[in-house]
Amino acid sequence: MSKGVFSKGLAVLMLAGLLAGCDNPQKTVIPADATTWKAVLDPVVDALPEGDRALLAGYLLRSQLRAGGAVTGVTVEQAIKNQKAWLKEQEKHKSAQ
Template sequence: MNKTLKLAAAYIGVTLMLAGCGKPQDAVIPNDMSTWDKDLAPKIQKLSDEDKKLLTGYLMRAKMGEAFGGKGVPIGTTVGQGIEEQKKWVAEQEAKAAEEKALKEKIERERAAAAEAIGKAVTVALIEKKELASNYRAGRYGEEQVFKIAVKNNSEKEIAGVSGELEFIDVFDKTVGSVTFSISEKIKAGAEYVWVGSRRYNQFIDSQRAVWNLEDGKYKTRFKPETVVFADGAKLGSPQ
């Protein structure tokens, strides 16, 4: 009998010892977040650095989700399951980031190709920039900026329209402002067209004020193409 009791006691002792040495991944994450520091932290300390990082990320997402009305950590979720869920989430985020990067690079390549094609089709140059004071007799009730922009058709086809933006760059090679334009006039192959446009000057807009104060010979311009429409319906344009 004593031998039987000793064997039973030994069995219970081994069982308790094995239970105490269980893998931290098998521990169930408490649903009460207030107990995490006391009940969960000791188990987390037994994890590898990588698993600690993954579990911490999972728990942070759970906390944030619960704060915004989410369900938090599902009941019965183990540390190991939390780590695996975080691995899946990280992989999904990396895949999403890779897709976004690939799309961005694709759009940038398309824009560069379109800009090059438009640059070959037309030459755009600023002929004149001037500032006009208000003149009530002339019907000008505020100061205006006037721009004259020349467009030359370098292609072999008639152009029906051109649109884009002309950037103003100061002596420090800094873009300080710009003006957009849209021409809906036919320009024959090899011909030129001069567009004249104006805008009401607003001294409280930094870019307008900077362009207003640029002195002749102390700045340059750069054409940022948007679209060229040919008379036959063909079109060159940058993707949005």
């Protein structure tokens, strides 16, 4: 197999993977580089219900504020679930005080 055919095949597979993620915005992986979040996540955020938008925003903010705030390999769906769990935990702490 020639190098050109392999490169084209790899590019097609990568594009197919990106397009598959477009079917379900919640499957989009949050980029580790926060400087690319706006470009990558704006279309995803537009497709989310308002409540999920707020949860995702909260998760992203928390990820930036905590030490070593890089997000790696986390999908939008996981981020929303993580934020819900974190908020629930915060409510438990408030109730215990």
